[in-house]
Amino acid sequence: MADAPRTAHLGHTRLDLDRARRTGLPEAIYAAGKTPQQCVEIVSRLLESGDDPVIVTRTRDEHRDALAPLSPVATVGSTLSWRHLPTAGIAPVVVVSGGTSDAPVVDEAIATLQACGAPTGVHHDVGVAGLHRLLEVVPELSDAAVVIAVAGMEGALPTVLAGLIAAPIITVPTSVGYGSSLDGVTALLSSLASCAPGLTVVGIDNGYGAACAALRILGRGPTSEAP
Amino acid sequence: MADAPRTAHLGHTRLDLDRARRTGLPEAIYAAGKTPQQCVEIVSRLLESGDDPVIVTRTRDEHRDALAPLSPVATVGSTLSWRHLPTAGIAPVVVVSGGTSDAPVVDEAIATLQACGAPTGVHHDVGVAGLHRLLEVVPELSDAAVVIAVAGMEGALPTVLAGLIAAPIITVPTSVGYGSSLDGVTALLSSLASCAPGLTVVGIDNGYGAACAALRILGRGPTSEAP
Amino acid sequence: MADAPRTAHLGHTRLDLDRARRTGLPEAIYAAGKTPQQCVEIVSRLLESGDDPVIVTRTRDEHRDALAPLSPVATVGSTLSWRHLPTAGIAPVVVVSGGTSDAPVVDEAIATLQACGAPTGVHHDVGVAGLHRLLEVVPELSDAAVVIAVAGMEGALPTVLAGLIAAPIITVPTSVGYGSSLDGVTALLSSLASCAPGLTVVGIDNGYGAACAALRILGRGPTSEAP
Amino acid sequence: MADAPRTAHLGHTRLDLDRARRTGLPEAIYAAGKTPQQCVEIVSRLLESGDDPVIVTRTRDEHRDALAPLSPVATVGSTLSWRHLPTAGIAPVVVVSGGTSDAPVVDEAIATLQACGAPTGVHHDVGVAGLHRLLEVVPELSDAAVVIAVAGMEGALPTVLAGLIAAPIITVPTSVGYGSSLDGVTALLSSLASCAPGLTVVGIDNGYGAACAALRILGRGPTSEAP
Amino acid sequence: MADAPRTAHLGHTRLDLDRARRTGLPEAIYAAGKTPQQCVEIVSRLLESGDDPVIVTRTRDEHRDALAPLSPVATVGSTLSWRHLPTAGIAPVVVVSGGTSDAPVVDEAIATLQACGAPTGVHHDVGVAGLHRLLEVVPELSDAAVVIAVAGMEGALPTVLAGLIAAPIITVPTSVGYGSSLDGVTALLSSLASCAPGLTVVGIDNGYGAACAALRILGRGPTSEAP
Amino acid sequence: MADAPRTAHLGHTRLDLDRARRTGLPEAIYAAGKTPQQCVEIVSRLLESGDDPVIVTRTRDEHRDALAPLSPVATVGSTLSWRHLPTAGIAPVVVVSGGTSDAPVVDEAIATLQACGAPTGVHHDVGVAGLHRLLEVVPELSDAAVVIAVAGMEGALPTVLAGLIAAPIITVPTSVGYGSSLDGVTALLSSLASCAPGLTVVGIDNGYGAACAALRILGRGPTSEAP
Amino acid sequence: MADAPRTAHLGHTRLDLDRARRTGLPEAIYAAGKTPQQCVEIVSRLLESGDDPVIVTRTRDEHRDALAPLSPVATVGSTLSWRHLPTAGIAPVVVVSGGTSDAPVVDEAIATLQACGAPTGVHHDVGVAGLHRLLEVVPELSDAAVVIAVAGMEGALPTVLAGLIAAPIITVPTSVGYGSSLDGVTALLSSLASCAPGLTVVGIDNGYGAACAALRILGRGPTSEAP
Amino acid sequence: MADAPRTAHLGHTRLDLDRARRTGLPEAIYAAGKTPQQCVEIVSRLLESGDDPVIVTRTRDEHRDALAPLSPVATVGSTLSWRHLPTAGIAPVVVVSGGTSDAPVVDEAIATLQACGAPTGVHHDVGVAGLHRLLEVVPELSDAAVVIAVAGMEGALPTVLAGLIAAPIITVPTSVGYGSSLDGVTALLSSLASCAPGLTVVGIDNGYGAACAALRILGRGPTSEAP
Numbered sequence A, B, C, D, E, F, G, H: 001m002a003d004a005p006r007t008a009h010l011g012h013t014r015l016d017l018d019r020a021r022r023t024g025l026p027e028a029i030y031a032a033g034k035t036p037q038q039c040v041e042i043v044s045r046l047l048e049s050g051d052d053p054v055i056v057t058r059t060r061d062e063h064r065d066a067l068a069p070l071s072p073v074a075t076v077g078s079t080l081s082w083r084h085l086p087t088a089g090i091a092p093v094v095v096v097s098g099g100t101s102d103a104p105v106v107d108e109a110i111a112t113l114q115a116c117g118a119p120t121g122v123h124h125d126v127g128v129a130g131l132h133r134l135l136e137v138v139p140e141l142s143d144a145a146v147v148i149a150v151a152g153m154e155g156a157l158p159t160v161l162a163g164l165i166a167a168p169i170i171t172v173p174t175s176v177g178y179g180s181s182l183d184g185v186t187a188l189l190s191s192l193a194s195c196a197p198g199l200t201v202v203g204i205d206n207g208y209g210a211a212c213a214a215l216r217i218l219g220r221g222p223t224s225e226a227p
Helices: A019-023 A036-048 A061-070 A100-115 A128-135 A138-142 A157-162 A179-192 A207-218 B019-023 B036-048 B061-070 B100-115 B128-135 B138-142 B157-162 B179-192 B207-218 C019-023 C036-048 C061-070 C100-115 C128-135 C138-142 C157-162 C179-192 C207-218 D019-023 D036-048 D061-070 D100-115 D128-135 D138-142 D157-162 D179-192 D207-218 E019-023 E036-048 E061-070 E100-115 E128-135 E138-142 E157-162 E179-192 E207-218 F019-023 F036-048 F061-070 F100-115 F128-135 F138-142 F157-162 F179-192 F207-218 G019-023 G036-048 G061-070 G100-115 G128-135 G138-142 G157-162 G179-192 G207-218 H019-023 H036-048 H061-070 H100-115 H128-135 H138-142 H157-162 H179-192 H207-218
Strands: A007-009 A014-016 A028-030 A054-057 A074-076 A079-082 A093-097 A120-123 A146-151 A169-173 A199-201 B007-009 B014-016 B028-030 B054-057 B074-076 B079-082 B093-097 B120-123 B146-151 B169-173 B199-201 C007-009 C014-016 C028-030 C054-057 C074-076 C079-082 C093-097 C120-123 C146-151 C169-173 C199-201 D007-009 D014-016 D028-030 D054-057 D074-076 D079-082 D093-097 D120-123 D146-151 D169-173 D199-201 E007-009 E014-016 E028-030 E054-057 E074-076 E079-082 E093-097 E120-123 E146-151 E169-173 E199-201 F007-009 F014-016 F028-030 F054-057 F074-076 F079-082 F093-097 F120-123 F146-151 F169-173 F199-201 G007-009 G014-016 G028-030 G054-057 G074-076 G079-082 G093-097 G120-123 G146-151 G169-173 G199-201 H007-009 H014-016 H028-030 H054-057 H074-076 H079-082 H093-097 H120-123 H146-151 H169-173 H199-201
Touching: A007 F128, A014 A036, A014 F128, A028 A036, A036 A054, A036 A061, A054 A100, A061 A079, A074 A100, A079 A100, A093 A100, A093 A138, A093 A207, A100 A120, A100 A146, A100 A207, A128 A157, A128 B157, A128 C007, A128 C014, A146 A157, A146 A207, A157 A169, A157 A179, A157 A199, A157 B128, A169 A179, A169 A207, A179 A199, A179 B179, A179 C179, A179 F179, A199 H199, A199 H207, A207 H199, B007 D128, B014 B036, B014 D128, B028 B036, B036 B054, B036 B061, B054 B100, B061 B079, B074 B100, B079 B100, B093 B100, B093 B138, B093 B207, B100 B120, B100 B146, B100 B207, B120 B138, B128 B157, B128 H007, B128 H014, B146 B157, B146 B207, B157 B169, B157 B179, B157 B199, B169 B179, B169 B207, B179 B199, B179 D179, B179 H179, B199 C199, B199 C207, B207 C199, C014 C036, C028 C036, C036 C054, C036 C061, C054 C100, C061 C079, C074 C100, C079 C100, C093 C100, C093 C138, C093 C207, C100 C120, C100 C146, C100 C207, C120 C138, C128 C157, C128 D157, C128 E007, C128 E014, C146 C157, C146 C207, C157 C169, C157 C179, C157 C199, C157 D128, C169 C179, C169 C207, C179 C199, C179 D179, C179 E179, D007 G128, D014 D036, D014 G128, D028 D036, D036 D054, D036 D061, D054 D100, D061 D079, D074 D100, D079 D100, D093 D100, D093 D138, D093 D207, D100 D120, D100 D146, D100 D207, D120 D138, D128 D157, D146 D157, D146 D207, D157 D169, D157 D179, D157 D199, D169 D179, D169 D207, D179 D199, D179 G179, D199 E199, D199 E207, D207 E199, E014 E036, E028 E036, E036 E054, E036 E061, E054 E100, E061 E079, E074 E100, E079 E100, E093 E100, E093 E138, E093 E207, E100 E120, E100 E146, E100 E207, E128 E157, E128 F007, E128 F014, E128 G157, E146 E157, E146 E207, E157 E169, E157 E179, E157 E199, E157 G128, E169 E179, E169 E207, E179 E199, E179 F179, E179 G179, F014 F036, F028 F036, F036 F054, F036 F061, F054 F100, F061 F079, F074 F100, F079 F100, F093 F100, F093 F138, F093 F207, F100 F120, F100 F146, F100 F207, F120 F138, F128 F157, F128 H157, F146 F157, F146 F207, F157 F169, F157 F179, F157 F199, F157 H128, F169 F179, F169 F207, F179 F199, F179 H179, F199 G199, F199 G207, F207 G199, G007 H128, G014 G036, G014 H128, G028 G036, G036 G054, G036 G061, G054 G100, G061 G079, G074 G100, G079 G100, G093 G100, G093 G138, G093 G207, G100 G120, G100 G146, G100 G207, G120 G138, G128 G157, G146 G157, G146 G207, G157 G169, G157 G179, G157 G199, G169 G179, G169 G207, G179 G199, H014 H036, H028 H036, H036 H054, H036 H061, H054 H100, H061 H079, H074 H100, H079 H100, H093 H100, H093 H138, H093 H207, H100 H120, H100 H146, H100 H207, H128 H157, H146 H157, H146 H207, H157 H169, H157 H179, H157 H199, H169 H179, H169 H207, H179 H199
Parallel strands: A028 A054, A093 A120, A093 A146, A146 A169, A169 A199, B028 B054, B093 B120, B093 B146, B146 B169, B169 B199, C028 C054, C093 C120, C093 C146, C146 C169, C169 C199, D028 D054, D093 D120, D093 D146, D146 D169, D169 D199, E028 E054, E093 E120, E093 E146, E146 E169, E169 E199, F028 F054, F093 F120, F093 F146, F146 F169, F169 F199, G028 G054, G093 G120, G093 G146, G146 G169, G169 G199, H028 H054, H093 H120, H093 H146, H146 H169, H169 H199
Antiparallel strands: A007 A014, A054 A079, A074 A079, B007 B014, B054 B079, B074 B079, C007 C014, C054 C079, C074 C079, D007 D014, D054 D079, D074 D079, E007 E014, E054 E079, E074 E079, F007 F014, F054 F079, F074 F079, G007 G014, G054 G079, G074 G079, H007 H014, H054 H079, H074 H079
């Protein structure tokens, strides 16, 4: 742990100013449990130090209103970001979703990837109930550096995909569905118990986490760019 | 409830001698919770009355030894049967399984169907991790009267199937798998939450129940044959 | 998979224009996770292609307001439909419910069946706490092609029914009840563990799914009508 | 709490010598978690003090062998008892079971009731899959002081019963069944969520507890006999 | 089942006009899943037939407003009732609660008991964290015909009570508490697993069910009054 | 139980006026399940008797408005308190949290400790994803009398802490996080299953309970102060 | 973290030779997942370094046979220990259990405490079903430095205790009980949701963990003894 | 899907001879649910076709005895393998475990990786209760291509690791632990809910799956070697 890592104290929050240096990933602010004012203070402080990307996820309208004066570079769904890295000239991370209702989770992953300079691709609504919809995008997925499979309900999409392509696959189970979907638990268990080998999973609805896992595989982020 | 239904008392057991007349399904004996001697008494009594098929499921060695003197017509896995109905000249019930380890559940379904005169077909090990294995049997499934899909682990097989064929599909989740398979609960939830419409489900490992549901669809059994 | 299946891209949605041809079931739009505008775009696109029925389930007021200009043929509860098939001259699908509060699920099943041309019957509120209420409708159920049993709370209705009639029975557990009903999980487990053979189950509150399963049994839908 | 309650110390165990005086129920020894030697010491000590019935439940062979020299008055299944109260001349407690495999739980209830002087009746195997089996015993149940309904699998028996008779009904869910029966949890939830009013429940497989609840209703036991 | 039971059809509801005759309990209407108009129709129809008490539980303001013109005899919390039976001159049913927040469940039980003519007593807030609060009411509980113990959080109250008194005890677990109370599941499991024998349980928050169980024990209700 | 404990009856509530004398902890009022008027009555009555601290937790705006005329000494988040004990000159109870969003639970603990005279310290946002943030506060924690570790999500903070310091550690799992955090269950299980010995846990979000446990360790409260 | 902590590598195991110095607790070996040979190697290595106590928990016969040549100082149930600290002259840690079957967990706690020099007391079988059994030991518990409450089934013992005494209380839920006890989960939830403030909990059956938590409170262990 | 994939039928099993070509991963045989004879037939058939590695996991003694005549190249724990690929000259996959008892899962991952030609490293027993044990291996982990973190109990290891290194991390929760570890569910939830970004998870005890996910990241396997 060579140099002592730097920390910034904001009273309610203790900022980790070296996370990107250690892990290749910028610190993201999870807005859902914070007041708009807390988010503004944290983002302001981060923008004053270093030059890593800054990301805020799960904002509501009041968060976005409060953060607007800080001029985010991009707002994708409920994710805001500042100081994007330039997009790298490498194979893309491709995100596929099982259905239209999974879009907010797809957006969170895409927003995170783009802020960190990863090239991206998206295919919405390729669930296995219409298998040809998935099969027609398979060739494109085979060229991906990483595939992120976003799926709710029974979560069969990643399993079928894992039998068809050789790329790393990261599953994001979503809380889309009702009744027996159990708010995403069914899709989560489904990917964990999959008969198709080599599938990995992140938490329910965690598009940000899937993007970070993909960035780890790419070796992307400030550290590996400029150590 | 027209004529008073007939019942036979054996002390520990109260036999429903008219179940087949009412429901088109013979009474089956679930051996797992009964002593070999109780099974022998029940089967003997049933063989003395009427002429419906008699089925005993989930036998262990000691049950099979005790029942052998009663000369079962067939022993398939742990299921024994007597007084089979003649096989009808209709479209078959086809049973497909996701993996080799699902075989005991497949056997229970097949044994029940054959005892009641339903023509059957079987395709073992067509799980979706190797999609072409499933696709090569799809044409045959399209001709089935009913398809029974037996699958453990993540249970994606029935969902994929339901997007490909128009026949009625009955899913049997199995307790095959480990860890996150949760003894079949994952496969069960997966089918219940499926994005593919028109999938129905029976209890975990319940091959007998799936066969009975198929027989209801066929309108098979003593009643509908000879009312 | 003969001819390449046709797909329509709407950006957020990838429509499966051949689902009815393959599975005998029209594609239904689940409104709950979609904006009114997305629903309008999808329905408009579907009405432009082919002549299969179009169904939208789980609409809220804002969805229905937005879809009204597209002139649905029928609005039953929260389900809208277009381009109904003519009602076939066959034995009906009869839906029974355990209590008055199950009505929205009953409506979803009936609306789907009617759009696809299946003759239907309904008996509300025949729960087993007043057994004679059920017994007085049993004769009518015996003539049904399929019985859909909709029940919440303890879900005993399908089990009792399965001991009385020979028709195929599809259970829809509902989230009706409170406390120990666990939002439908109790009724779901009850049907899956039933001592009565040949009961099949669909997901909690999934009236649409039960109707589709019944349509599979009837061999109904555009495909089997006009292949 | 009038007189100070009496206690006997055995090192590993602290005997409550006045439980019967307070609650009308003798202290029972649950053998499953105790060594045969501990059971012998406890029973010996109880037989030396007072004249209440003594009951040992859930014995295995080694417990029964060790306790045989203490000459139990009755051994019913795995329950042993000493110093029975004379049978009272009152309406009986009637135990009904859903299936033959529920017999061990029925036995535990019956053994406890008989030791405490309650008249008893039993009807095995009257599950609702053959409704007439239950209906033919209903008249007899209507005369009962209390009905104990022992049922596993989906546990529909107590619900149906509660719609037919006015007597107090105590349900014992059993771990009989497999897969989706979840070792009795399904039957437990089913009775708790029942649409039939006035049903009460004890723990899974707890035949002893159900008998004690019935004894409370009867006002039976040493206290109320001889205060 | 002697005389054919009488039923009244209201379209959405099938009234069981003889439930009281069979089970000694009037049919109660669970308002939560019904519209105010449905409740009015059902109550009106019941008031036209026979002379049993009529009870409506879980009303909201709009239900109470709609039902007011039907002049309920009593409104206790969210429970309304008509045609009370005269209070019998017998030992009372005493309801105890663990805390002030359990009051709505206590009210539901008391309202039901009073409508059916059972004398009642109440002790609020005698939870075991202040044991003397409970001990000071024990003498009064010992004279009760039945004790209903209403408790949320960890649900220890009924267990302690069952070691102190001989009367029948019916536990109602409540959803009072937060976090690890799991909406009543903890209190429910606690009573079911109790080390104190003879405790029975009804569903979470089910004050109505507990009252009905007490009425069964009392042999109260129209039937036993006037057969 | 020496002198008879004193109790005050308020109809809906039975106040335990001697809890502090017995347990060293004042009775706290959990406002969430009570009306503002009930809270006012209870606090008023407690302020009239004895001189123990009085604490009200989980207030909403309407509770605070109603209680304002009673002039609370402190309002920390949603916790109000009266009659604080003087702060003792002993080692402090230090509260650490994993993230900014855990603040309400931290506040509840701090408010309770301060009302009872315990010196306190706080370190917000020292979660293990930035290990150096935790390591930089470890020296200060080593001097604490008790450490309260407040953590949601995966709850790894207390485990890491328990390997680094010798002080007693009380974990409060919080419902902070989403999806797989399961409203605090994950953090709860994590601490209970911890590989680090000597960690204790209180209920999810229960900052008040953790403070009380710390006060028990300090031997603080009215009793030990003035017996 | 002053001096670099010392570690010993055994291939399969990496020994933490300074845990006692940091946390005041010796490293214990959990035998259940290790071979007898691995246990022998680890204990031998620990006995060669420093002079802290060494503890092995959850041994089976084969572990004890293999470890016998290393001459343990004490064997209490399945726990072995070496190099005990001298017993300190302070208030004792008192362990109470709800029933005789909880003894193995009591033994594990006592063995750990004694090896580390804490004075101990034990009261077996004081469950709340016989409240006077508990009340008669309360005076003794009031003098304890810490009380460890070991209880399975419904786990009401710690809640009642917490209302009666001021000492720190650590609950160990046990897997004693059957059916609805859910292998200790019920007792665990019960203590976490307790209405009695200041109760802390360790994992199910974790007598070792409870002892370590008590040792943290005592400030016992090699470090605080000889720093 | 270019060339039709090749399949081999063995009756009970349908071999996917092109999985490696599509997914870069050889088909592994899960022995636990298969007879020794079935394993022999499958391995023999695979060895006859192509030249991909062949792996059998979860063997018991009888499987290993039956497979010995087929001369496996390596036997690591319960995993057997044939036809290893040459080890590639790239950064290694490093496997770390929380404790000695996790060794069987570590072995399964290592065996799979080595058969497929990935260079490997292992660090046993670096759980976070002794943080310096982990910190001393961090430098080595920073050079890894992929880190597989194997941890049971509370599963904090991967979370701490994810805050320290930039490499891709794959978590394998293990069923090591007891009581509240819930057979691995606690460790699983812990990683899914982690506050540390970019952590991915495979199923409980699934060392084989983690190895396959690592191989996908490496782009290893027959396909990527020889397309």
